[in-house]
Amino acid sequence: MQTAFSPAQLQDPVLAEANGILRTCVHCGFCTATCPTYVLLGDELDSPRGRISLVKEMLEQDKPANATIAKHLDRCLSCFACMSTCPSGVDYMHLIDTGRAHLERTYQRPMGERALRWLLGTVLSNPARLRAALALAPLANLFSGLLPGRLRGLLALAPKHASNTTTAPGVYSATGVRRMRVALLTGCVQSVVEDNINAATIRLLNRYGVEVVVAKQATCCGALNHHMGRLAPAHAAAAATIRAWCAEADANGLDAIVVNTSGCGTTIKDYGHAFRDDPALAIDAARISGLAKDVSEILAALPLAFVSRRHLRVAYHSACSLQHGQKITAAPLKLLQGAGFEVLQPAESHLCCGSAGTYNILQPEIAGKLRDRKVGNLEGLRPQVICAGNVGCLVQIRSGSAVPVMHTVELLDWATGGPAPRGLA
Numbered sequence: 136m137q138t139a140f141s142p143a144q145l146q147d148p149v150l151a152e153a154n155g156i157l158r159t160c161v162h163c164g165f166c167t168a169t170c171p172t173y174v175l176l177g178d179e180l181d182s183p184r185g186r187i188s189l190v191k192e193m194l195e196q197d198k199p200a201n202a203t204i205a206k207h208l209d210r211c212l213s214c215f216a217c218m219s220t221c222p223s224g225v226d227y228m229h230l231i232d233t234g235r236a237h238l239e240r241t242y243q244r245p246m247g248e249r250a251l252r253w254l255l256g257t258v259l260s261n262p263a264r265l266r267a268a269l270a271l272a273p274l275a276n277l278f279s280g281l282l283p284g285r286l287r288g289l290l291a292l293a294p295k296h297a298s299n300t301t302t303a304p305g306v307y308s309a310t311g312v313r314r315m316r317v318a319l320l321t322g323c324v325q326s327v328v329e330d331n332i333n334a335a336t337i338r339l340l341n342r343y344g345v346e347v348v349v350a351k352q353a354t355c356c357g358a359l360n361h362h363m364g365r366l367a368p369a370h371a372a373a374a375a376t377i378r379a380w381c382a383e384a385d386a387n388g389l390d391a392i393v394v395n396t397s398g399c400g401t402t403i404k405d406y407g408h409a410f411r412d413d414p415a416l417a418i419d420a421a422r423i424s425g426l427a428k429d430v431s432e433i434l435a436a437l438p439l440a441f442v443s444r445r446h447l448r449v450a451y452h453s454a455c456s457l458q459h460g461q462k463i464t465a466a467p468l469k470l471l472q473g474a475g476f477e478v479l480q481p482a483e484s485h486l487c488c489g490s491a492g493t494y495n496i497l498q499p500e501i502a503g504k505l506r507d508r509k510v511g512n513l514e515g516l517r518p519q520v521i522c523a524g525n526v527g528c529l530v531q532i533r534s535g536s537a538v539p540v541m542h543t544v545e546l547l548d549w550a551t552g553g554p555a556p557r558g559l560a
């Protein structure tokens with residue numbers, strides 16, 4: 136694609152990067168076939184190619200965003216199916232980030248929209264605030280008829296109560312000889328609503344000789360705010376987490392940083408890029424990105440011994456952040472098959488379930504259609520269990536299915552001697 140940035144514009148490293156990305160796009164449109172919003176809506180402006188043109192126009196002409204541009208960029212799930220499909224290797228992820236940052240700088244959203252985004256970014260990314268909000272949810276439910284549609288949707292998605300366990304910061308020692316020492320991100324939302332996933336991860340890793348440390352200040356990776364284009368709070372959360380892990384690595388050594396929420400994993404693996412121009416954090420951020428691993432990558436390297444074969448029909452949902460964001464597809468399947476599960480993969484496995492960070496709250500209509508399509512494909516396999524490696528997908532799919540939905544590590548923990556996951560007990 137031809138671009139027309141001026142030499143002065145190209146002095147700006149952000150625009151220079153966008154220019155390079157735009158020039159790799161040959162406008163072929165292959166990406167449209169796998170873009171969930173184009174598949175649903177059929178509008179070119181809701182396709183990757185259309186959004187690339189919108190971002191190009193804004194950046195080249197230094198034009199402020201408007202309501203139309205905001206509508207089509209906001210509808211992007213950041214699922215990155217387009218990147219898996221694109222034959223030219225267009226780096227859509229970093230282009231849409233630049234487009235969203237420009238949008239937030241130059242466009243004033245309606246007040247209700249700004250308030251909702253602030254609320255989501257402020258509450259969901261802070262475990263203490265999220266716990267307090269969940270405690271108030273039953274009260275809010277009494278008045279749900281009076282709430283605007285999207286807040287009603289948020290209440291419907293919210294779990295009835297917080298997890299009854301909390302993974303405290305500290306060191307969780309390996310059983311037997313220590314093979315590795317890793318840090319675990321317990322996650323802002325996950326630590327409150329699905330801490331059972333963290334407990335299962337720690338048990339499983341400890342069982343195979345991995346010492347796990349949960350660093351006190353490493354609570355949120357910044358992904359939730361990043362998805363909404365709220366870069367200042369996203370970078371503040373990421374910076375605190377980077378510092379906490381670097382301090383731990385310097386003091387006691389770390390072989391890896393384990394992430395069991397693939398949405399967070401994609402963001403953490405990109406810290407090196409996000410902080411590349413920050414003189415204070417560039418080196419540390421790149422170091423953390425280099426250490427970050429999805430939990431399935433670590434487990435694939437361990438000699439797991441399955442104590443009992445579990446003959447369950449398991450439908451595996453491959454989270455977009457895992458398959459498109461991190462290009463991890465085979466490891467979770469092999470692990471589940473190794474444990475004796477009958478692993479089934481749904482049709483349209485490349486399509487997003489509609490969770491996508493806060494997307495299911497901000498774009499409930501599209502998210503609902505994607506969820507129903509995903510649940511239809513999963514339930515069509517007649518599974519006894521549905522599993523995935525990302526808490527957002529679990530919450531989203533569970534809201535539309537009566538089949539037990541759980542994290543991959545919960546099944547692997549069970550198959551190696553841990554307790555039966557919630558929903559199977």
Ligand code: SF4
Pocket residue numbers: 159160161162163164165166167183184217220221222223224225
């Ligand atoms: S497939 Fe790649 S090169 Fe083709 S239009 Fe989409 S982003 Fe551009």
Ligand code: SF4
Pocket residue numbers: 169170171172173181182183186210211212213214215216217218227
């Ligand atoms: S990230 Fe997903 S929703 Fe956005 S343009 Fe690409 S395929 Fe479409």
